[in-house]
Amino acid sequence: MNRDQLQKLVQYLITAHHTEVLPTAQKLADEILSSNSEINQVHGAPDPTAGASIDDDNCWHLDEDQVREQVKQFLSQGGYYGSGKQLNSMFAKVREMLRMRDSNGARMLTLITEQFMADPRLSLWRQQGTGMTDKCRQLWDELGALWVCVVLNPHCKSEEKSSWLRQLKKWGDMDVCPLEDGNYGSELPNITNALPQSNLAQDSLSRPRRTVFSRAVEACDLHWQDSHLQRIISSDFYMSPSYQREGESLLFNPQGLPLWLDHVPTACARVDALRSHGYTREALRLAVAIINTLRLQQQRQMDIYKHQKKELLQRGVTSTTNLEGWVGHPLDPIGCLFLTLTETCRVDDDSTMDTGDGDPRPPVYHHVPVWGSPDGGESYLTLALEVALMGMGQQRIMPEGLYAQDKVCRNEEQIVSKLQELELDDLLVQTLRKQAIQLLEAGPFGGLGEVIHRESVPMHTFAKYLFSALLPHDADLAYKVALRAMRLPVLESSAGSGDVGHPHHGISIVPSRYPRWFTLGHLESQQCELASTMLTAAKGDMLRLRTVLEAIQKNIHSSSLIFKLAQDAFKIATPADSPPDITLLNVALELGLQVMRMTLSTLNWRRREMVRWLVTCATEVGLRALVSILQSWYTLFTPTEATSIVAATVMSHNTILRLSLDYPQREELAGCARTLALQCAMKDPQNCALSALTLCEKDHIAFETAYQIVIDAASTGMTYSQLFTIARYMEHRGYPLRSFKLASLAMTHLNLAYNQDTHPAINDVLWACALSHSLGKNELAAIIPLVVKSVHCATVLSDILRRCTMTAPGLAGIPGRRNSGKLMSTDKAPLRQLLDATISAYINTTHSRLTHISPRHYGEFIEFLSKARETFLLAQDGHIQFAQFIDNLKQIYKGKKKLMMLVRERFG
Template identity: 70%
Template sequence: MQSEPETVCNVAISFDRCKITSVTCSCGNKDIFYCAHVVALSLYRIRKPDQVKLHLPISETLFQMNRDQLQKFVQYLITVHHTEVLPTAQKLADEILSQNSEINQVHGAPDPTAGASIDDENCWHLDEEQVQEQVKLFLSQGGYHGSGKQLNLLFAKVREMLKMRDSNGARMLTLITEQFMADPRLSLWRQQGTAMTDKYRQLWDELGKMCISIKKCVKVEGDFKGDQSYNSKLQKENDTFVHIAGGIGDIIQSSQTDSSNRPHRTVFTRAIEACDLHWQDSHLQHIISSDLYTNYCYHDDTENSLFDSHGWPLWHEHVPTACARVDALRSHGYPREALRLAIAIVNTLRRQQQKQLEMFRAQKKELLHRGVTSITNLEGWVGHPLDPIGTLFSSLMEACRVDDESFHGFSDFTENMGQCKSLEYQQLPAHKFLEEGESYLTLAVEVALIGLGQQRIMPDGLYAQEKVCRNEEQLISKLQEIELDDTLVKIFRKQAVFLLEAGPYSGLGEVVHRESVPMHTFAKYLFTSLLPHDAELAYKTALRAMRLLVLESTAPSGDMSRPHHIASVVPNRYPRWFTLSHIESQQCELASTMLTAAKGDVRRLETVLESIQKNIHSSSHIFKLAQDAFKIATLMDSLPDITLLKVSLELGLQTSWLVEKVSSIDSTELG
């Protein structure tokens, strides 16, 4: 086949029961994907089958030849390929002429053109060497941000194989894991007791997530069990994963310093636990297999009840684990089953929200009196290695794609959203377990808001903290691509009110844990979304989010020169927040957004100024806000805003006061 005017490539493709079982091409392609020549030849065979000459297996052709024809055939074959074939031909001739040779003890001869036996396992061609080379290349490159696309391609290929029920999916994941484990740097880090680099952590997260996905679907019963040979293959491969996980788990444990002795859960800790999970639970089986599973006579209102007040099924399980089940079903080509389970999980989360609100109201006086709380979630959903909120969001958004109304296929919505911003969605009320006016779209938006507003502890380590920020921004960017209508605005109002009133169970509650993940980025999105529809609620949400409790401490007694500035100018930055500078910049962005929106409104400008003076501790950020206020107040197309100019002056004076205060403290310490 000729791909270029002066280049001829020799391509050979072997088929067995509608699968490409082996591929060779003289172009020297070095990739896990088929080269263009193999693809072209395959398409030619599919589209023009009549122009591809079919031959009998070579054994049948030889059987039809007489002695002279056989001798001529062999001699011509040796003549054409004498340098490659002659040594082998001479060796075989000697063995055949020897009566005691092993070759004469076997009846018949092998025929590679006859295909495999009906009992033999057939699978798609997988270039194992290239898979290993791709992993080596990824690990040898520089920063993980630049090579993330390459990693995504590897795991996208694994997911594609799993969706097609190709046993190579598990095999490819095994190869990636083994190559990762063979990297000599892991042993070096183990000996030195140092942490893995961010790139290795990223790969490790993806490996653990995919391993759980495969392991969970091995355990599926009933219609999802599949053929036994496929499941046996997956079980065998995953036993290898569990063995590998045991050898590396302590590396991850030792790489995370934890002064507060919080329990750590590595990605493969979850994978090992997934080995013990099963799908035999009758309630779970009914949820994923039927759209008609209800119990309208169910009146158990306990925390772990199986149905809600509507009689709709709930699924109580560790949220990341439950969402991993959804991801496993999607990955293996069961989108409808994944959707049913996702809806049950979201309904469970909404019910838990209501229960938490009731709990806070019952103990509100006590908590507000103390002013502090130890209530928190040690494991946040946004930034979690299994990405539970992203999984639910993707599953629900996939169901309302306009260009896939039949919903028979499966695509990775998470990747598609980053590539195409022109996708349209329709609010399909296609499921009976949704309230009136709700759709998959509204459910997806609501679960994203629930996850982003979750009150959770800031994790330890630079990579984990960066991942929290990165995943939050990614989820918000997906939400920003959805055009808000009246129905979605109601969802925003509902969630904003809950977040403000839910106390320590919400990141925007009145009392939250001191080390909670700040809500500045999320609140900025909420503020801009709610402002055109409910300005009062928008400002209330943004002002509540301005706090940065980890930097706050009581001002020295008697120092009333700055009554608004409760936090000390040299705050206690324990524990170590490696992303603190990014968090403070997001806090500054939120304040600047409110200043811009409040132009011309004296009352709101004064409120925003008070919040800035109380919550922002960086003199450089306060100075930036003073500059922003001045620019906004003196825009060329309008008269100067006197109130904003006063705000700018106040912030400028506070900057000077902070600088003087820090200088005096430094002088005292030096003295």
């Protein structure tokens, strides 16, 4: 800046912060104006951003108050996406400072941690026993991992490490400090994971409290003074001078390459620390030594399995497992090694940074030979792929707790997404094939081995990646891997007798989802995704499709997921622009039939959709498929489904047109549908009788059989509403006498009380009486006694009586009958009986209503008596009967003076 700009800068600074800066500015101005002052004795001015000298540690200015305030503000925003992003940016800044070896990196991390520990939500979560959100939990994990990096600084001073250790222990001892497994102990430990080689049930109850800082506290005990370790990280060409001597500790593999026999996650934490502190070359060397160790371990495990293979295959189960998995581990060992190795191979080209629409492009990698490796074809990229495959394929036990299990799934998906960024060339495909074969042959030590522990983490997500990657290069191996991975042994109904590691192996697993696998739904959906991927790839290959189908039927236990697979297969098999693939269609049908069998005796809200879909699928397959499901309906459908959905759809006009059937084929299909209808009507006449009659309309013998089934069932299991419905149907079809018979049977099941003047069956009763009246005097005489017996509601009886007197009976014109055409008299049978019953009903109803009547209902009661008088007057001595009835009321209810006054005013 020039003089004017500098002057303006100073003036604005003083104006903006006059209360804080003005005294200092005045003091500095006085010193500048004094020729003897210290300021005027030196040239220039101090620069707070200039950094230290070449021999000093980097120590930039750190505004601690600003860091505290920012972290506090971000944490106060809760689970919002922006706040998590900002905090991750601060963590990235700490890593950048560590990489630049700025001593303020640890200080900044301390400030961040203090604010995290002061978060008021921690005590709230602990009191309520609830877990923190996933986003928040991931931030705590990153915080713990950063502290491991800080304390593993290979060149930190012992005083610094001691200070960090005290601080970490102090935080870890606080009650609100989050635990490593993601909960506050509100869940009981999963004691079902008891294994013979370690009494895990007892250990889980008595093990010490592990917080997010426990790994960092343990890392404080690690050092870098080991001479073998120093040689590994300091030279690319460190090798054994000769092959292993007897009795010498194992420091080199048979090829003379150095090994590092540390606990794998701890060894990888060293790699992460080296890389984080800017020692990239050293991190690479240690990573290579770790991978050589893993290779040797894998080879020795395969040798052990070869000796045990026969026994383990006979038993079918194993108690061998890894209690600590590398995928989902708090230190993320596989992700650390993969990132360390691929960073060296990454092409840093500006053209690969982002796409035209602003989205970042996937990284581009190239092969970088491993320095000092005797194998010329080996690169850091092939090592990265190999270690990722080894870690993902590790056979390990499912951890306890929701968060730990969710972390396994999330970490697995993260690694797979990184693997998918690799563009597979010949070298990588060779590595892929080699490792896939080894995992298949690893027995209980590999997740894809022939025999695995019953509670092992499933390999579905990993196998889906392997399948897609291997398919263009080695289809047989791809299918072998995917089919092996389809199993989900924790859901099998019971463990084999050889599973000595599980004391409850005889207990059914499926109903109780035992043991507690909180992510089971996600795992099952991944299993379904793997199966769907195989089905899509196998389209047109009958042999492979049959193999995949058998794997699905054996291993998938969820009817909803099998139905989804069936729908997927159907969709792929019937593209809009090309003919259907019959092989895949048959697989879809097979899966659909299995779904029908699985859900037949269980409740499933999608059952109707499943049934309709199966009929659609069978229609696409062809006539034989439809005939087959009609003939075996009892193993697939309920009688109601079979008649109302299956047979009705099969017999529809659209189905006939879709199949382009000739007459004999239509008759065959119709015959099967009628047979089904009669079988269903026999089994469930209440719900299937009407559908059976409808389906059998065009065949006289079948229709008669269905009608007889209804008649036989009418006296036992059928309700009046069902019988009335069928009776109306028979009238509609032109069978009035059969309709009358069914209506009469329905009347015997009905009971209409005096106060049920809005009962839903009233219309059916009126219709039945109208039908009888239209058929003639004999039918009316037959039904009136049934009406009198079943109906006690006066208004309904009077309505029937009025309708019967308005027109002459027998107007339906039944052939062979003579009708007089005269109106019927109420003084003669059969209407006399109905009239007496109606009058009696009015009398009884009147007394019942007067028992509990309030003044506001007096007007309504008077109108009711008016209607009663109309009915009384239909009798010859009706006026006398009504007068006596009114007098009787006045005498009995004389206490109701106001009401009786209204009665006198209206009726005298």
